[in-house]
Amino acid sequence: xxxxxxxxxxxxxxxxxxxxxxxxxxxxxxxGILLTGxxxxxxxxxxxxxxxxxxxDEDDERLVQAxxxxxxxxxxxxxxxx
Numbered sequence: 001x002x003x004x005x006x007x008x009x010x011x012x013x014x015x016x017x018x019x020x021x022x023x024x025x026x027x028x029x030x031x032g033i034l035l036t037g038x039x040x041x042x043x044x045x046x047x048x049x050x051x052x053x054x055x056x057d058e059d060d061e062r063l064v065q066a067x068x069x070x071x072x073x074x075x076x077x078x079x080x081x082x
Contacts, residue, residue: 003076004039004040005039005040005041006037006038006039006073006074006075006076007037007038007074008035008036008037008038008070008071008073008074009034009035009036009037009038010033010034010035010067010070011033011034011036012031012032012033012034013031013032013033013034013048014029014030014031014032015029015030015031015032015048015050016028016029017029017030030050030052031050031051031052031053032048032049032050032051033048033049033051033063033066034046034047034048035047035048035049035066035067035070037070037073037074037081045073045081047066047070047081049062049063049066051063069081
């Protein structure tokens with residue numbers, strides 16, 4: 001049985017969002033980590049973990065959990081990655 005080749009790409013990314021604030025568009029940006037999973041060279045999953053300018057312990061824990069899941073998925077220990 002052939003086991004697929006999995007890889008996880010980690011990238012710091014700045015997301016830009018525009019929202020309607022009472023009829024006036026307001027734009028803002030915020031940083032995060034983008035985790036992209038590829039299986040046999042094809043992108044199959046993606047998770048974006050936001051963090052602020054001064055990340056909290058909660059932000060750090062969320063990122064550690066996301067990285068842990070991504071690495072377990074890459075090592076074929078998880079079937080799905082969320």
